[in-house]
Amino acid sequence: MRGVWSWCFSLAVFVGVCFLVARPVIAVVGGAPAAAPEPDAAVVFTQLHGRSARIEGIKDNRLGYYSFYGIRYAEPPVGPRRFQRPVRRDLVGELNATSACQKCPQPDPNAPQRMIGHEDCLCLNLFSPKMPGEERGSPVIFFIHGGNYRTGSASPYGGKHLTQEDTILVVAQYRLGSLGFISNGQKEASGNAALFDIYVALNWVKDYIQFFGGDPTRITVMGQGSGGSAASLMALSSEGRSSDGVVALSGTALSPGAVRTDPAKHAQELAKRTGCPETPVERLVLCLKKLPPEQIIKADNEINSDMVDTDRFLNEISGRQGAGARVEGADDHRGLPTLVMEPPAVTLKKKRQTSPLLTGVTSAETERAVFGKYSKSLTSQLQKIKDFIKKDIIGGLKNVVSAVEGLKTIEGELKKLPIIGDFEEYYNRLAQNGGDIVEGLAAIAEVTGDALFNFPAFKSVKDWSQAAPAYLYSFEFNGNLTKGSHFLPGVALAEESSEMAVSKAKRHGPAHGDDLAYIFDPLDDNGNSVEGTVSQMDSHVRKNFLGVISQFAHNLKSENKNTNQSKPLFPFLRSKDTLIKITDNLKSENLDQSFRFCQMGIWGNMADRLLGSVCQNEIKKLLELVPIPTELNPVPILSPILTNLSPNPNSIPNQKPNNVLPNVFNWG
Numbered sequence: 001m002r003g004v005w006s007w008c009f010s011l012a013v014f015v016g017v018c019f020l021v022a023r024p025v026i027a028v029v030g031g032a033p034a035a036a037p038e039p040d041a042a043v044v045f046t047q048l049h050g051r052s053a054r055i056e057g058i059k060d061n062r063l064g065y066y067s068f069y070g071i072r073y074a075e076p077p078v079g080p081r082r083f084q085r086p087v088r089r090d091l092v093g094e095l096n097a098t099s100a101c102q103k104c105p106q107p108d109p110n111a112p113q114r115m116i117g118h119e120d121c122l123c124l125n126l127f128s129p130k131m132p133g134e135e136r137g138s139p140v141i142f143f144i145h146g147g148n149y150r151t152g153s154a155s156p157y158g159g160k161h162l163t164q165e166d167t168i169l170v171v172a173q174y175r176l177g178s179l180g181f182i183s184n185g186q187k188e189a190s191g192n193a194a195l196f197d198i199y200v201a202l203n204w205v206k207d208y209i210q211f212f213g214g215d216p217t218r219i220t221v222m223g224q225g226s227g228g229s230a231a232s233l234m235a236l237s238s239e240g241r242s243s244d245g246v247v248a249l250s251g252t253a254l255s256p257g258a259v260r261t262d263p264a265k266h267a268q269e270l271a272k273r274t275g276c277p278e279t280p281v282e283r284l285v286l287c288l289k290k291l292p293p294e295q296i297i298k299a300d301n302e303i304n305s306d307m308v309d310t311d312r313f314l315n316e317i318s319g320r321q322g323a324g325a326r327v328e329g330a331d332d333h334r335g336l337p338t339l340v341m342e343p344p345a346v347t348l349k350k351k352r353q354t355s356p357l358l359t360g361v362t363s364a365e366t367e368r369a370v371f372g373k374y375s376k377s378l379t380s381q382l383q384k385i386k387d388f389i390k391k392d393i394i395g396g397l398k399n400v401v402s403a404v405e406g407l408k409t410i411e412g413e414l415k416k417l418p419i420i421g422d423f424e425e426y427y428n429r430l431a432q433n434g435g436d437i438v439e440g441l442a443a444i445a446e447v448t449g450d451a452l453f454n455f456p457a458f459k460s461v462k463d464w465s466q467a468a469p470a471y472l473y474s475f476e477f478n479g480n481l482t483k484g485s486h487f488l489p490g491v492a493l494a495e496e497s498s499e500m501a502v503s504k505a506k507r508h509g510p511a512h513g514d515d516l517a518y519i520f521d522p523l524d525d526n527g528n529s530v531e532g533t534v535s536q537m538d539s540h541v542r543k544n545f546l547g548v549i550s551q552f553a554h555n556l557k558s559e560n561k562n563t564n565q566s567k568p569l570f571p572f573l574r575s576k577d578t579l580i581k582i583t584d585n586l587k588s589e590n591l592d593q594s595f596r597f598c599q600m601g602i603w604g605n606m607a608d609r610l611l612g613s614v615c616q617n618e619i620k621k622l623l624e625l626v627p628i629p630t631e632l633n634p635v636p637i638l639s640p641i642l643t644n645l646s647p648n649p650n651s652i653p654n655q656k657p658n659n660v661l662p663n664v665f666n667w668g
């Protein structure tokens with residue numbers, strides 16, 4: 001069938017007959033006749049806004065999918081266009097889409113003082129299972145890569161596996177660092193230029209995807225890390241809301257790195273380091289526009305790197321340092337619509353979310369940073385500073401979390417856990433569990449994972465589910481597929497480090513980005529797969545995870561309930577904290593309840609949880625393992641502030657305590 005249609009399109013170039021019978025209205029190329037492609041060749045004809053194009057990509061003959069690399073969706077943001085909102089570019093003429101375009105300017109992961117990439121980088125890669133035909137178009141996953149808004153590119157993310165699930169993958173590049181996000185709130189630099197890149201790319205895809213075999217009514221915007229935050233921000237925006245579904249991997253609208261609280265400060269720092277005038281804004285922007293991009297990337301890189309120890313660690317792993325997305329307000333001082341009008345928590349409260357959300361975490365998001373890049377400095381502080389976890393780490397995390405509107409619950413009235421005293425003590429005890437430094441690092445990994453990833457994901461899914469379907473997953477398989485550092489070079493959360501060898505035995509779960517190879521085919525810069533051999537178990541887990549994601553994408557506005565794809569996912573129920581576990585369990589779907597029940601109780605300040613029998617039991621278990629130090633005053637069973645808060649038995653899931661907290665002592 002495909003062959004016939006491709007043939008039909010090539011014929012259409014000359015006579016236009018197929019036009020009459022093809023249901024999705026498909027291209028008839030105007031202008032000079034193009035060379036007729038081989039049947040089934042990776043050639044697409046488009047016609048839009050009176051412009052026609054012929055795009056040649058690559059066909060994988062073995063698996064039968066089509067790849068198109070380096071398609072420009074916007075004019076190059078160079079010269080006077082630097083820092084400005086992007087200008088869309090339509091397809092026209094003959095285009096060779098067989099090689100990726102350059103990465104956007106960013107620090108070289110191997111030598112951060114140097115820059116790699118080019119400003120002419122606003123393009124996308126597209127992988128499609130089929131060419132347009134009689135059947136319904138394939139659902140589309142539009143992917144926003146991670147990298148803390150500063151690094152990353154489309155190159156590593158191959159669509160081989162998704163196309164085998166009858167799903168299109170589009171990966172768009174957007175401007176990074178100050179080149180994409182500089183802002184001081186004035187009209188010359190109103191911010192979020194890079195989010196507008198994503199917005200323009202998304203609308204481009206909506207218009208063009210039918211020519212590539214896609215269904216423009218089923219577009220899922222998926223992102224990872226800061227990309228997950230960006231995907232969620234877009235879905236919450238009244239202007240940007242053009243997605244039909246959102247998948248946010250390890251990053252949400254409520255993540256500490258989602259929006260910057262003080263973007264003008266970064267612009268000031270940038271001025272200082274580049275020698276440009278801080279004010280007036282017009283002069284700053286004019287001056288920055290004349291600089292070589294290297295100088296801006298270098299200055300970006302220097303800012304924050306002079307912070308020390310714990311602050312630097314927490315800022316880096318929370319992704320809140322450097323230039324990034326901001327809340328723009330209602331207009332950009334020029335009367336142009338904005339994308340992020342108000343803090344995401346405010347939009348969530350107004351229940352403006354309309355599309356379904358799938359979000360989740362890996363089970364040890366921060367473990368690689370703790371045992372890798374930061375292991376030396378954390379170890380020395382654990383040795384030097386008394387109560388380091390309690391005071392510095394948890395104290396710092398409270399600051400990070402309470403800066404996020406929507407996560408502030410921590411500062412409420414509940415300050416103490418019965419039996420154990422301050423809730424900080426809970427993680428402190430975890431650290432003492434084996435009494436050595438490795439246990440200390442493990443406790444830091446656990447508390448940072450809870451505060452910076454698990455709790456924001458939990459809170460997002462909970463708030464989202466008030467108005468639209470929401471699903472929570474937890475990726476818990478520590479396999480052998482390509483690690484996160486391939487997709488996220490230079491990101492501390494994903495970085496492999498030689499120091500990690502020390503404690504390999506103590507590593508428990510997949511870290512930030514380790515789930516990506518279970519969705520994407522890892523590609524090198526030339527588009528070649530670097531996957532290597534895949535064990536049966538890894539392949540099984542990949543099927544599970546891909547299955548969840550493609551089910552989500554396929555079921556959006558589903559007309560046809562009779563296919564295998566339409567098996568519904570299990571939504572997050574607020575009474576049960578339902579989650580989908582991705583493991584090597586042989587059942588294809590692995591449902592669980594009570595996502596980190598007591599830890600979410602701690603960060604979410606939920607008295608009924610903490611006073612209930614489930615959490616009390618868990619804490620008792622911990623106390624039995626670690627005797628209370630004699631100098632610590634035991635706290636009365638019910639401290640005075642809690643006496644009138646009685647546990648609500650209905651809110652405690654009816655489950656054996658053993659099953660409730662499988663991860664407290666062991667991430668496995």
Ligand SMILES: *[C@@H]1O[C@H](CO)[C@@H](O)[C@H](O)[C@H]1NC(C)=O
Pocket residue numbers: 056096097098099
């Ligand atoms: C497209 O570009 C690739 C790589 O630059 C080249 O090998 C190929 O011949 C080009 N194809 C056409 C039709 O120009």
Ligand SMILES: *[C@@H]1O[C@H](CO)[C@@H](O)[C@H](O)[C@H]1NC(C)=O
Pocket residue numbers: 478479480535536537538
């Ligand atoms: C990963 O590789 C190790 C060593 O080759 C092997 O023992 C283990 O079973 C593999 N795990 C998976 C999930 O394939």
Ligand SMILES: *[C@@H]1O[C@H](CO)[C@@H](O)[C@H](O)[C@H]1NC(C)=O
Pocket residue numbers: 562563564
């Ligand atoms: C569902 O999947 C099974 C096994 O993969 C296959 O045999 C069957 O034909 C599929 N059914 C439909 C309706 O696609």
